[in-house]
Amino acid sequence: MAAWVKGGATDAETAIAAAATLLAAARAPVVAGLCAELAAVRAAIHLAGTLGASLDTAGAAGTYAELGALSRTGAMLTTPAEALGRADTVLVLGAAPWDAPILPALAAGAPTRGRAAGTERALLSIGGPGNGATRHVAYPQESGALALSVAHLRAFAKGHLAGESAYADLARRLFAAQYGVAVYDPAELGELGIEMLQGLVKDLNETTRFFTLPLSGPNQDRAVVQLSAWTTGQAPRLGFGRGLPEHDPWRFDSARQVRAGEADAALWLASLPSPRPDWLGRLPSVAIVGEGSPDAVADAAEIVIAVGVPGESTGGALWNEGRATVTYQPATGAPAELTAADVLGRIRDRLTDQKGA
Amino acid sequence: MSVLTLREAPPERLDLLNITPLALSGLSEAEVARLPIGTTRRGLSLGDCFTVKLDRSDSLVIEGGSERLDQVGAALSEGTIRVAGDVGQRLGEGMAGGSLTVEGAAGPFAGAGATGGLITIEGDAGDHAGGAVYAAKAGLDGATLIIRGRAGDHLGDRMRRGVIVAGEAGAFAGSRMIAGTLAALKTGDHPGFGMRRGTLLVGAHGALGPTFVETGTHDLVFLRLLVRSLRALSPAHADLAAGALRRYSGDLATLGKGEIWTAAA
Numbered sequence: 053m054a055a056w057v058k059g060g061a062t063d064a065e066t067a068i069a070a071a072a073t074l075l076a077a078a079r080a081p082v083v084a085g086l087c088a089e090l091a092a093v094r095a096a097i098h099l100a101g102t103l104g105a106s107l108d109t110a111g112a113a114g115t116y117a118e119l120g121a122l123s124r125t126g127a128m129l130t131t132p133a134e135a136l137g138r139a140d141t142v143l144v145l146g147a148a149p150w151d152a153p154i155l156p157a158l159a160a161g162a163p164t165r166g167r168a169a170g171t172e173r174a175l176l177s178i179g180g181p182g183n184g185a186t187r188h189v190a191y192p193q194e195s196g197a198l199a200l201s202v203a204h205l206r207a208f209a210k211g212h213l214a215g216e217s218a219y220a221d222l223a224r225r226l227f228a229a230q231y232g233v234a235v236y237d238p239a240e241l242g243e244l245g246i247e248m249l250q251g252l253v254k255d256l257n258e259t260t261r262f263f264t265l266p267l268s269g270p271n272q273d274r275a276v277v278q279l280s281a282w283t284t285g286q287a288p289r290l291g292f293g294r295g296l297p298e299h300d301p302w303r304f305d306s307a308r309q310v311r312a313g314e315a316d317a318a319l320w321l322a323s324l325p326s327p328r329p330d331w332l333g334r335l336p337s338v339a340i341v342g343e344g345s346p347d348a349v350a351d352a353a354e355i356v357i358a359v360g361v362p363g364e365s366t367g368g369a370l371w372n373e374g375r376a377t378v379t380y381q382p383a384t385g386a387p388a389e390l391t392a393a394d395v396l397g398r399i400r401d402r403l404t405d406q407k408g409a
Numbered sequence: 410m411s412v413l414t415l416r417e418a419p420p421e422r423l424d425l426l427n428i429t430p431l432a433l434s435g436l437s438e439a440e441v442a443r444l445p446i447g448t449t450r451r452g453l454s455l456g457d458c459f460t461v462k463l464d465r466s467d468s469l470v471i472e473g474g475s476e477r478l479d480q481v482g483a484a485l486s487e488g489t490i491r492v493a494g495d496v497g498q499r500l501g502e503g504m505a506g507g508s509l510t511v512e513g514a515a516g517p518f519a520g521a522g523a524t525g526g527l528i529t530i531e532g533d534a535g536d537h538a539g540g541a542v543y544a545a546k547a548g549l550d551g552a553t554l555i556i557r558g559r560a561g562d563h564l565g566d567r568m569r570r571g572v573i574v575a576g577e578a579g580a581f582a583g584s585r586m587i588a589g590t591l592a593a594l595k596t597g598d599h600p601g602f603g604m605r606r607g608t609l610l611v612g613a614h615g616a617l618g619p620t621f622v623e624t625g626t627h628d629l630v631f632l633r634l635l636v637r638s639l640r641a642l643s644p645a646h647a648d649l650a651a652g653a654l655r656r657y658s659g660d661l662a663t664l665g666k667g668e669i670w671t672a673a674a
Contacts, residue, residue, distance in 0.1 A: 080449040104450035116543070194619060195616075196598065200602075203603065203662035207661040207662045212662070244581065244603060248603060293448045294449075302518070303479075314421060
């Protein structure tokens, strides 16, 4: 166990007391990151409620690109397991998905069940890295946003544009699929692109079966969205300043709040690896980070507390990308002295005691 | 004319939803001063931030603006509100009628979902002016929004009805437009992305998406009516509409019943 207060090493109890004092003095604190096991995120939401703080996640850009389109048009979604087992056509959009573990598996495999079973799998791409490492058919990307390419493709798919072009050929291939899947990274494609893609997929489903597979990345946002929904009824960019959870993706953007001088303290929760925001050092802050992470150092924040890493030194419920659901991951190594949920709960207890005193 | 005078820069974002002439007309100055407007656990009330002078008229002036004043005129249905300064997000959100004027700049989502009335921003506007807030079905929905300065990106995103007039606009003006009319002397890249119906009138624009096709120049009665309706709002935009125009049809990735009119020269 390691903890630091203002650069000096200390014990957990002292660091927790200092964190409670720092947060109690704030009027508009933010609780950000939320890249942790669900027990810790739940404790963070309860702490934010006690503090009147706002909440934000590490992967909010992608999360809100996805939620924005979902709230407007709905979505045709599938899971990685279904894509691996059934897809005969996979359309990879952008560069980010090529770093995802599922891409090599999709490229190496073929559909084994469903109506496309026994056929070859075609891997198609727009805006891929084009490094030749994975065999696929690459189509050129429009200059500018990736969303423009999706729109151009959709115009051909709808028959509103005609003629011999690369996208006309790609549209024909998509309609020929027996079970197609479009793979994308929500943060890279953006809300406009996702909405356009969902429209394209609905058009394709007039004649065949086609779905989308958004990749979640290393953060826990997929799980946090569900936890936030069942705990507060809202998506995670929340504020408790008026005693009730208010949802406002613009107002509770933690980076914007710090930039505008609205936040006066921060708590960063990342028991799993997550890039520390550059704004954390600009205001009084508490960092609860995983043991052994690059951020478990004295100067990461005013108060730093190292906690168990879920799936390594503590058990925890995490987003399972392969199964597209929340699953429990037991500790694989020696258990840590502290868990993030325990630390957050003890900070909250101290705040509650202070209020009652 | 009732007057709220901001004493100093607010320490946090303030929510002025329901601070309208109609809402204040039945209250005493002491009652108005107790109205909660804070958004953090400070629990600020109107009297903590503003001096209050009421005359029970249908006209309200907010002296001294701040980019932290949110939802100014958001519930306005009649009367007028004038802000001598800047305002924050969601200016006139869902406004149903009356007149709202900001002498400074406005934050994002000005006029979101406004169904009636006139909103005038003398300075610049943030992103998504006349656009839809998160999870909303539509942006501007029948009101008239005038931005004398420059609007940010996504001006008129998902607007469904009404008129937007802007000096300049950023990228993706009129994106996902459902219907309505948007006029700007200049826009950034990709105006009209994903628009289903509606009319964009632009003097100059950045890159146009590949899903818009030119349909030539036309002399339509609609354009003469547009000139007439714009003349009262902005002579410069009316002159633009009266000049030689080239028409593009799109967005062909969607319904494709929208149009972009650009200066032909």
